[in-house]
Amino acid sequence: MNEFELIQRLTHNLPMNDSVVVGAGDDCAVLDVGAGGRWLLFKTDAVVEGIHFTSETAPEKIGRKALARCLSDIAAMAGTPTAALVTIGLPRKFDAELVEKIYVGLNALARQHGVAIVGGETTTNPERILISIALIGFVPRGKVLLRSGAKVGDAIFVTGELGGALAGKHLDFEPRLAEARWLAENFAVHALMDLSDGLAGDLRHILKASGVGAELLKRAVPISRAAKENAKRGDAAKPALVAALTDGEDFELLFTLASKLAVPLLDAWQQEFPKLRLSCIGKIVAGEGLRLRDGTGVRPLPAHGYVHFS
Amino acid sequence: MNEFELIQRLTHNLPMNDSVVVGAGDDCAVLDVGAGGRWLLFKTDAVVEGIHFTSETAPEKIGRKALARCLSDIAAMAGTPTAALVTIGLPRKFDAELVEKIYVGLNALARQHGVAIVGGETTTNPERILISIALIGFVPRGKVLLRSGAKVGDAIFVTGELGGALAGKHLDFEPRLAEARWLAENFAVHALMDLSDGLAGDLRHILKASGVGAELLKRAVPISRAAKENAKRGDAAKPALVAALTDGEDFELLFTLASKLAVPLLDAWQQEFPKLRLSCIGKIVAGEGLRLRDGTGVRPLPAHGYVHFS
Numbered sequence: 001m002n003e004f005e006l007i008q009r010l011t012h013n014l015p016m017n018d019s020v021v022v023g024a025g026d027d028c029a030v031l032d033v034g035a036g037g038r039w040l041l042f043k044t045d046a047v048v049e050g051i052h053f054t055s056e057t058a059p060e061k062i063g064r065k066a067l068a069r070c071l072s073d074i075a076a077m078a079g080t081p082t083a084a085l086v087t088i089g090l091p092r093k094f095d096a097e098l099v100e101k102i103y104v105g106l107n108a109l110a111r112q113h114g115v116a117i118v119g120g121e122t123t124t125n126p127e128r129i130l131i132s133i134a135l136i137g138f139v140p141r142g143k144v145l146l147r148s149g150a151k152v153g154d155a156i157f158v159t160g161e162l163g164g165a166l167a168g169k170h171l172d173f174e175p176r177l178a179e180a181r182w183l184a185e186n187f188a189v190h191a192l193m194d195l196s197d198g199l200a201g202d203l204r205h206i207l208k209a210s211g212v213g214a215e216l217l218k219r220a221v222p223i224s225r226a227a228k229e230n231a232k233r234g235d236a237a238k239p240a241l242v243a244a245l246t247d248g249e250d251f252e253l254l255f256t257l258a259s260k261l262a263v264p265l266l267d268a269w270q271q272e273f274p275k276l277r278l279s280c281i282g283k284i285v286a287g288e289g290l291r292l293r294d295g296t297g298v299r300p301l302p303a304h305g306y307v308h309f310s
Numbered sequence: 311m312n313e314f315e316l317i318q319r320l321t322h323n324l325p326m327n328d329s330v331v332v333g334a335g336d337d338c339a340v341l342d343v344g345a346g347g348r349w350l351l352f353k354t355d356a357v358v359e360g361i362h363f364t365s366e367t368a369p370e371k372i373g374r375k376a377l378a379r380c381l382s383d384i385a386a387m388a389g390t391p392t393a394a395l396v397t398i399g400l401p402r403k404f405d406a407e408l409v410e411k412i413y414v415g416l417n418a419l420a421r422q423h424g425v426a427i428v429g430g431e432t433t434t435n436p437e438r439i440l441i442s443i444a445l446i447g448f449v450p451r452g453k454v455l456l457r458s459g460a461k462v463g464d465a466i467f468v469t470g471e472l473g474g475a476l477a478g479k480h481l482d483f484e485p486r487l488a489e490a491r492w493l494a495e496n497f498a499v500h501a502l503m504d505l506s507d508g509l510a511g512d513l514r515h516i517l518k519a520s521g522v523g524a525e526l527l528k529r530a531v532p533i534s535r536a537a538k539e540n541a542k543r544g545d546a547a548k549p550a551l552v553a554a555l556t557d558g559e560d561f562e563l564l565f566t567l568a569s570k571l572a573v574p575l576l577d578a579w580q581q582e583f584p585k586l587r588l589s590c591i592g593k594i595v596a597g598e599g600l601r602l603r604d605g606t607g608v609r610p611l612p613a614h615g616y617v618h619f620s
Binding site: 051 | 311313316317319320321323324325326327329330332333334335338339341343344345346348350352353354355356358360361392393395397399404406409410413417420421424425426427428429430431432433434435436437438440442444446448
């Protein structure tokens with residue numbers, strides 16, 4: 001059983017109450033807690049030594065990444081983060097200076113986004129450092145952007161460039177909070193999420209939640225320089241397009257909106273965020289599943305990203 | 311450096327914003343998020359295999375305990391829990407049935423207290439299971455009960471019986487949510503917290519936060535049957551009183567209020583909660599530190615609980 005199958009089994013009959021607008025399954029939970037014109041967003045995310053960072057990673061960057069991942073989930077709902085709790089699991093003999101440096105990186109990013117750090121705890125995790133962040137935020141009532149709103153005919157957009165994030169971007173990425181709020185305020189976005197597991201896998205979450213399919217244009221997928229450079233490292237290297245489709249940790253925004261808004265959006269985006277690339281990478285179609293189109297035709301795109309064009 | 315020293319260093323200059331009513335240092339963070347007449351409570355707590363439970367512990371009880379600890383922190387603020395997120399770190403080859411059973415125990419306790427489980431995540435923690443719960447709740451605006459309100463002359467109370475929780479109670483305890491809300495609604499409680507690290511250590515948090523001292527009456531400390539039975543197991547065993555003062559995981563309420571209310575409280579409590587013992591164990595005094603009184607006199611009570619009466 002893989003992680004997704006397990007989650008499906010665990011989440012099919014969870015305890016609920018009247019406060020729940022959106023429970024498990026989107027980027028954040030959404031709760032109506034009577035906070036005037038706002039809904040509460042609630043999210044946790046963990047990073048683990050040896051998996052999301054190594055013993056060589058600068059501790060400031062570990063702390064930054066732990067919070068940035070959670071902030072990206074708030075962005076994925078077009079929300080604004082408010083306050084976080086920090087849980088750190090540490091070996092019994094921990095390096096206090098290292099823990100302080102983790103907090104330096106985390107606190108700096110929190111200040112940048114106006115997020116209060118309101119506590120947390122340290123616990124013992126003997127073999128490796130584990131950091132779990134719990135984050136609350138808010139979104140204007142009824143204005144939350146879910147994965148489930150994609151419609152047939154929508155254009156599909158992605159910010160930034162994809163693939164190769166492990167070369168460095170996974171520690172330095174900017175959560176797209178301002179961009180997501182601007183999108184929600186200025187365009188009728190139908191579906192929104194952040195990319196954490198790779199475009200080919202993550203887009204399927206939107207498709208499944210929305211009951212639709214998608215066709216991506218091969219030449220429109222924005223490939224990062226890191227993915228291109230990795231691809232040059234010998235025959236065993238992953239092709240750059242496959243990296244862009246399947247590498248995780250991009251933390252860019254993936255969203256859809258009516259195709260008639262595609263050109264106005266690209267124009268307005270260029271004015272508002274001239275330094276951040278925005279790419280229209282395909283369209284939402286009827287049916288299900290993900291396909292990739294190039295000059296020779298259209299073929300199904302498996303989750304591992306490898307497509308064999310004849 | 312121990313856990314408390316580290317936390318002190320980490321929490322002295324955390325990022326803040328206008329929403330924060332109480333940041334790090336009490337049982338929960340308290341936030342003013344414009345939710346009408348209520349303040350938001352925010353808490354995380356983690357349990358780790360080999361530390362808070364073993365590979366022999368029934369998985370339903372592991373899940374129950376993980377949530378119950380967090381609920382106890384909401385009780386410690388006289389609040390009501392609303393919704394939780396569940397983070398589980400698992401070895402790469404996990405037993406799916408065990409994880410499902412963890413959720414069975416957790417979900418049952420959540421339903422009992424009307425708490426929604428609104429998501430979470432699974433991550434990889436190769437050597438051991440780790441469960442971190444993030445919980446939000448609410449408390450009537452301005453009615454939160456902190457550690458910092460104890461006043462000289464207050465009577466000190468504790469619910470239940472203390473010590474020996476590792477014999478079983480640490481997996482089965484009832485978070486004192488109803489009791490804490492009833493206290494807050496009916497009596498002018500000055501300071502409140504839940505006991506997690508043992509009375510002798512935890513009471514010091516109230517004393518330090520309130521700038522006062524305390525004197526406990528040796529014969530008034532309620533000692534659990536488990537602590538008494540443990541004490542009979544040979545000369546090396548911890549004396550029952552020491553167990554009651556220093557064993558962790560009691561998850562009972564510890565609170566203070568004006569001594570003139572002590573008798574009315576004991577009367578009303580007996581009517582409201584006839585099955586749960588409530589003990590007046592001492593008084594708040596001027597100065598600092600914790601002392602223990604018996605028939606022969608008063609002596610300082612160190613955090614390890616051992617007092618040598620001559």
